[in-house]
Amino acid sequence: MLSIEEYIAKRKKEDRLDEFDGKFKDENLKICVNYIFEYFMNYISITEFEMKSIIKDERVEEYRKTLRAYEPEIIEWxxxxYDKSGKYANRIIGNMLEKYDFFSIFNTESEFREVSYELYKRITKRIPELKGQSEMIFQFIKAYHKKRAHAEGFSDYTFSNSILNWLEQTRKKYGVNIAVFAYKWLDQLYENKDLWPNTNRKDRFGQSEYDYTQKRNVFNLESLYRNIPKKAFIRGKKQELEALMMYIWLHNYCRDENGYWDEYSQKVLPIIDLQDKAQV
Known part of the structure; x- marks a missing residue:
């Protein structure tokens, strides 16, 4: 933005004004006054508007870059x-979806459609610009699920091949990432000690810790299997799911100081492998 002196000098140059020419003293005075008027009434206001527009465009483009994991239609939407409302719809809707305990293992159109119906009123209350856009909300919910399904890989998991195959085949065939679901379930367990049964509590240095060495109902799998949607990729996989959660818990939520994973895996993984071979 030019200063007033720079703006007047610029306009003088454009009009080839010679303020030292005494013949046009009165006329030059009026012209210079007009320059000042132009500066404050037109130049500054236009420039501020342009600057705000530039800043807004830059923010929109920065936001667009964060959406690369989505398809072009979803990105544009x-x-x-964001351009109209300044709101991050992907974050707002995403946070709502994360409240569903079993969203990450949904894999049917009807499940996603039901969620979109349930959330429509809440979404449009937060973002009024989305009223009448139920179909795009539905499409985004599916896209968000797909993005989450590819958020966690398994290449660095030291499992038996049968568990790794189960994880990979489930994602490939059903579009479901069991590891994402396991992380979410364990997050809730880790953050809410009220969910811990007394049998899975132990005191250490005056603090309560989760006892994952118990043989029954570790990670509340009993209640999980009572409530989890009946899915083909979950049915008969309780032991595999426990092993997956045990691996994640010991490698991400606590220090496996006593090498419990080695002990556990040597006992459990061979059984899982044998069961897997028997089913082939």
């Missing part, structure tokens, strides 16, 4: 919403 989310970007337009």
């Amino acid at each position: 989310l970007t337009n919403i």
